[in-house]
Amino acid sequence: xxxxxxxxxxxxxxxxxxxPQWYTDVVLKTNLVDYSLVRGCMVIKPYGYAIWELIQxxxxxRFKETGHQNAYFPLLIPESLLQKEAEHVEGFAPEVLWVxxxxxxxxxxxxxxxxxxxxxxxxxxSKWVQxxxxxxxxxxxxxxxxxxxxxxxxxxxxxxxxxxxxHTIHATREEAEEETIKMLNVYREFCxxxxxxxxxxxxxxxxxxxxxAVDTYSxxxxxxxGKALQAGTSHFLGQHFSKVYDIKFLDKDSQQKYAWQTSWGxxxxxxxxxxxxxxxxxxxxxxxxxxxxxxxxxxxAMFKPGVLDKANELFDEIKKAGIRVDIDDDDxxxxxxxxxxxxxxxxxxxxxxxxxxxxxxxxxxxRRDTFEKITVPMENIADTIKKLLDDIQKNMxxxxxxxxxxxxxxATTHEELMDALANKKGYVKAMWCGCxxxxxxxxxxxxxxxxxxxxxxEHLSDVCALCGKPAKHMVYIARAY
Amino acid sequence: xxxxxxxxxxxxxxxxxxxPQWYTDVVLKTNLVDYSLVRGCMVIKPYGYAIWELIQxxxxxRFKETGHQNAYFPLLIPESLLQKEAEHVEGFAPEVLWVxxxxxxxxxxxxxxxxxxxxxxxxxxSKWVQxxxxxxxxxxxxxxxxxxxxxxxxxxxxxxxxxxxxHTIHATREEAEEETIKMLNVYREFCxxxxxxxxxxxxxxxxxxxxxAVDTYSxxxxxxxGKALQAGTSHFLGQHFSKVYDIKFLDKDSQQKYAWQTSWGxxxxxxxxxxxxxxxxxxxxxxxxxxxxxxxxxxxAMFKPGVLDKANELFDEIKKAGIRVDIDDDDxxxxxxxxxxxxxxxxxxxxxxxxxxxxxxxxxxxRRDTFEKITVPMENIADTIKKLLDDIQKNMxxxxxxxxxxxxxxATTHEELMDALANKKGYVKAMWCGCxxxxxxxxxxxxxxxxxxxxxxEHLSDVCALCGKPAKHMVYIARAY
Numbered sequence: 001x002x003x004x005x006x007x008x009x010x011x012x013x014x015x016x017x018x019x020p021q022w023y024t025d026v027v028l029k030t031n032l033v034d035y036s037l038v039r040g041c042m043v044i045k046p047y048g049y050a051i052w053e054l055i056q057x058x059x060x061x062r063f064k065e066t067g068h069q070n071a072y073f074p075l076l077i078p079e080s081l082l083q084k085e086a087e088h089v090e091g092f093a094p095e096v097l098w099v100x101x102x103x104x105x106x107x108x109x110x111x112x113x114x115x116x117x118x119x120x121x122x123x124x125x126s127k128w129v130q131x132x133x134x135x136x137x138x139x140x141x142x143x144x145x146x147x148x149x150x151x152x153x154x155x156x157x158x159x160x161x162x163x164x165x166x167h168t169i170h171a172t173r174e175e176a177e178e179e180t181i182k183m184l185n186v187y188r189e190f191c192x193x194x195x196x197x198x199x200x201x202x203x204x205x206x207x208x209x210x211x212x213a214v215d216t217y218s219x220x221x222x223x224x225x226g227k228a229l230q231a232g233t234s235h236f237l238g239q240h241f242s243k244v245y246d247i248k249f250l251d252k253d254s255q256q257k258y259a260w261q262t263s264w265g266x267x268x269x270x271x272x273x274x275x276x277x278x279x280x281x282x283x284x285x286x287x288x289x290x291x292x293x294x295x296x297x298x299x300x301a302m303f304k305p306g307v308l309d310k311a312n313e314l315f316d317e318i319k320k321a322g323i324r325v326d327i328d329d330d331d332x333x334x335x336x337x338x339x340x341x342x343x344x345x346x347x348x349x350x351x352x353x354x355x356x357x358x359x360x361x362x363x364x365x366x367r368r369d370t371f372e373k374i375t376v377p378m379e380n381i382a383d384t385i386k387k388l389l390d391d392i393q394k395n396m397x398x399x400x401x402x403x404x405x406x407x408x409x410x411a412t413t414h415e416e417l418m419d420a421l422a423n424k425k426g427y428v429k430a431m432w433c434g435c436x437x438x439x440x441x442x443x444x445x446x447x448x449x450x451x452x453x454x455x456x457x458e459h460l461s462d463v464c465a466l467c468g469k470p471a472k473h474m475v476y477i478a479r480a481y
Numbered sequence: 482x483x484x485x486x487x488x489x490x491x492x493x494x495x496x497x498x499x500x501p502q503w504y505t506d507v508v509l510k511t512n513l514v515d516y517s518l519v520r521g522c523m524v525i526k527p528y529g530y531a532i533w534e535l536i537q538x539x540x541x542x543r544f545k546e547t548g549h550q551n552a553y554f555p556l557l558i559p560e561s562l563l564q565k566e567a568e569h570v571e572g573f574a575p576e577v578l579w580v581x582x583x584x585x586x587x588x589x590x591x592x593x594x595x596x597x598x599x600x601x602x603x604x605x606x607s608k609w610v611q612x613x614x615x616x617x618x619x620x621x622x623x624x625x626x627x628x629x630x631x632x633x634x635x636x637x638x639x640x641x642x643x644x645x646x647x648h649t650i651h652a653t654r655e656e657a658e659e660e661t662i663k664m665l666n667v668y669r670e671f672c673x674x675x676x677x678x679x680x681x682x683x684x685x686x687x688x689x690x691x692x693x694a695v696d697t698y699s700x701x702x703x704x705x706x707g708k709a710l711q712a713g714t715s716h717f718l719g720q721h722f723s724k725v726y727d728i729k730f731l732d733k734d735s736q737q738k739y740a741w742q743t744s745w746g747x748x749x750x751x752x753x754x755x756x757x758x759x760x761x762x763x764x765x766x767x768x769x770x771x772x773x774x775x776x777x778x779x780x781x782a783m784f785k786p787g788v789l790d791k792a793n794e795l796f797d798e799i800k801k802a803g804i805r806v807d808i809d810d811d812d813x814x815x816x817x818x819x820x821x822x823x824x825x826x827x828x829x830x831x832x833x834x835x836x837x838x839x840x841x842x843x844x845x846x847x848r849r850d851t852f853e854k855i856t857v858p859m860e861n862i863a864d865t866i867k868k869l870l871d872d873i874q875k876n877m878x879x880x881x882x883x884x885x886x887x888x889x890x891x892a893t894t895h896e897e898l899m900d901a902l903a904n905k906k907g908y909v910k911a912m913w914c915g916c917x918x919x920x921x922x923x924x925x926x927x928x929x930x931x932x933x934x935x936x937x938x939e940h941l942s943d944v945c946a947l948c949g950k951p952a953k954h955m956v957y958i959a960r961a962y
Binding site: 073 | 523524530554555562574575580583604608627629641
C-alpha cells in the first residue's frame, strides 16, 4: 500500500528539480487539460473547465455590478477592416490565422480569425453611437480568440484560448481613463480575493503596451520559479480607433466629437497562474473559491456497518449548505490512495470518517494548504467547514503574498541589478530613466523585462539602475511567461 | 403624444401583412441583434445576449443534474481528421470554412473551422477510453460553430452561431439509445416550461437525419406563420464514429469493444423560435423565465413629490425578492411612450405608480400576454408579482399550445394533404409508408418536408397519404425554417 501511494506522488516531478516539467505533470495528471491534434491548441477537460466556470461566474458578477453588459460579436474579421488601424494590425498580423476558402469556393476577401475584437466592435459602435445620450457603451464578451504562436504551453500560451474582452466607449477622456483603472482594480481585487494570488498593478512601458493603445496597464503575479506572469491588462485606447473607425457623437455643446475608448481582458491563462503560485510537490492547491470540489469525504473502513450511511448523511448536510462536496466511495482503492489523489487534485479540505469517529461523534478534517489535521464534532459540520474554507482562502493569500515579498529584491546599482537577475529568483525592484534603449538592452542582456511601473511607487535612488541617468519611475523587472 | 405613440407601433410591420418583415423589424427594433460586416454573421446585442444567458443557465443546470460535465475542445479541425468519417464529411463539406494561412505562411494542412465537433472530440475520446470503467463519458461544450450558408437570417440561420453540443460515449447500445432520448426529453421539458413553447418530439426520417447518425430525433415547434422550426436535435450515432476514430474499450468480459455514442445540441436559433411563437404586432412577448427584465416600473407624473421615491422603494422591494426589475425614470419621455416601448420589448409585467395610486396604497399591473390591467395593493407587491409572473409563464404555454393545435390539420388522402399544404398554415398530420421517394416527391411538389415521426403516434388511416401503399408511421408535415 505504502509503495502504491509513493508511486502516486512520484508521478509528479519535484518543483525545484524541474519546474516546467512539474507544471506539465500537474496539468496533465490532474486532468485539467490534454494536448489536441491541432498545433498549440489544448482541450480543457472537465476539471479544468470547472475552474474556468467558477472564474467566469465571479468575474461576470463583478462586471455586471460595475454596469457592464455582455454581448457577442463575430469570430471572423474581414481583412480590410483589420487593416485600418496600422499599429494594431502590425502588432497582430504575424499571429493571425486567415480563412481563404468556403466550401469549395475561394472567398473574395480573406477573413481573419479574431486575435482580439477591437476592429469588429468599433465597426458596430460607429453605427450605434450618434449622440452623447448613447454613451457610454459598456460591453463585454466571453469568447475564444486565436493567435497562431509558435511556442505554446497549456493555459499559459495557446494558439486558441478563452477570455473575456471588455470594450467601452465614453464621451470624455477622463471617463475612459477612469474606466481603464477601474477595471484593472476589478482584476486586482478578483485575483487577490478569489484566486488568492497577489498582483502588482501598474502601467506598462511604451515598448510593452498593446498595439494601438495610448496606455496599457497590467496586473503581474510572481510564480514559484521566480518568473512573472502578466495576469490581466486594461488599455486606454484614447481616440486612435474611434478616429479610424469613425465613432463620432454629437456632444451636449452641439459639436461632433470622437469617442474615447478602453478595452480590458483576462484569459484562461489565469488558471496557469493559479497552478504556479499555489501548487507544490503534492500537486495542485486550489483556493476554495475556485475549487470545483471544496471538500472530499473519504470513508474509512467503508465495509463496516454504518460508515457509508454516516458518510452519505454528512455529504447531504454539507451539500445542503451550498458547499461543493463529493464523496469517494470507490471500494477498489484504499483510503491512503484517495488521500494522495485528493491532495494532487488540490481539494482544499478532506474529511475522513470511520467507525471510531462515528463512536465519538467526530470527524477528521485535513487542510490542503497546511496539511493540518483536526478532529471536530460532527454537529454543525457545515458551519465548521465554511469557517475552515474561509480561513484557507485567506491563508493562501497571506502565504502567497509572503512568498512574493520574500522574492522581491531591491537593486539600486547596475551591479546589484545584474547580480539579482543572475542569482535570485523573483522580482527586482529598481529605478528607471524611462527610455526605451535601457529597456531593450536589459532584455537583450538578461532576458528580463520591465513588467510594469507599479502604482505604488517607492524612491529607491535618484538614478536609473541601468544607465545612471536621472530616474523617472520605480519598476518591477523579471523574466516572464 | 398619441401621434408619437402611434409612430412607435408603426415601426413594426404587422405579422399578418408580411411575417418575414415583422420578424426583421422585431429583432432589430428591440435591439436583440444587428447585422455585421461579415456575410451571414450577426452581432448579438446585450438584450439578445441576456436572453441567451438565461437559456444557458436553465439548460446548463439540467445538463449537470443529468450527470453531464462541461469541457472545451478546439475550434479548428485538421482536414485529415474531418475526412475520416465519409458520410459526415459529405454532409458538412459544402459549408466548411477553411483556414489556409497563418501569419504570412501557408499551413501544411488546411484547418476547418468546426461546423460541429464530433471528429475532434472522437480523437480525444479514443485517447481517454481504455476500459469499461472509463465509461460513460458525458461531456458538453458551449461554443461557437460556423457553417458558411448562403441564405441567412438573424438567429434562425447564421454563418456563425452559438450553441451547446453534448457528446457522450457508452459501453452499450441500450445505454446510448437511452441517453439520446433522455436528452431530447430534457430539451422538450425545457422548451415547454422555460420558453413556453410547445414542441413535437419524434424521430427524423432517413433522409433528414444528421450526417453520420444512425437515428436523429428532433423537437419541432410551430411558428405563427405556420412554418415549423427544428428547435433541437439528439443523435444516436451507434458505432459509426467510434469505429472510424478507434474508440475501443476492454469490457467486463475481457473483450475489446467499440463504444456507443450520442450527440445533441440546441442553438441561438431557440431565440428565433421564441420570437415567432409568442410575438405579436406590438413586438416581442417574452416568457418571464427568459425575460431579461421581468417587470418595468413606470412612474406616472414623476415630477410630483413622492412619486419617484415610492417608485424606487418598490424597485428595491421587488429586486430584493429576486425578480428582474427595472425602473424607467427618463424624464424626456412620456408614460405613453414608455408603455409602448415596454410592450415592444416584451417585458412581461409593467407596473404603473402615480400620485393617486400612492394615495390609495395601490399600484397598477399590466400583463404583456393578455394586456389585462389590475389594481393591487402595494403591500406584499413582490409576492403578488411572483404569482403573476408564474401565471403569465403558464398562460403563454397554454396559448401557444392552443395555437399549435388549432393549426394542426389531419389529412387522410392525397387530396386532403395537398389541399392542407396549399391552403392552410400549419402542421399537416398524415400517414406515411416510410419510403424516401414519397418524401422527396412531397418536397419537390410542395416545398414541405416531413418534420418528424412523433413519439405520440395516432392511427389516421391504413395507407400512406402520398402513395396509397400501406402506412408505417404518422408524421408531421410542414414547410420549415
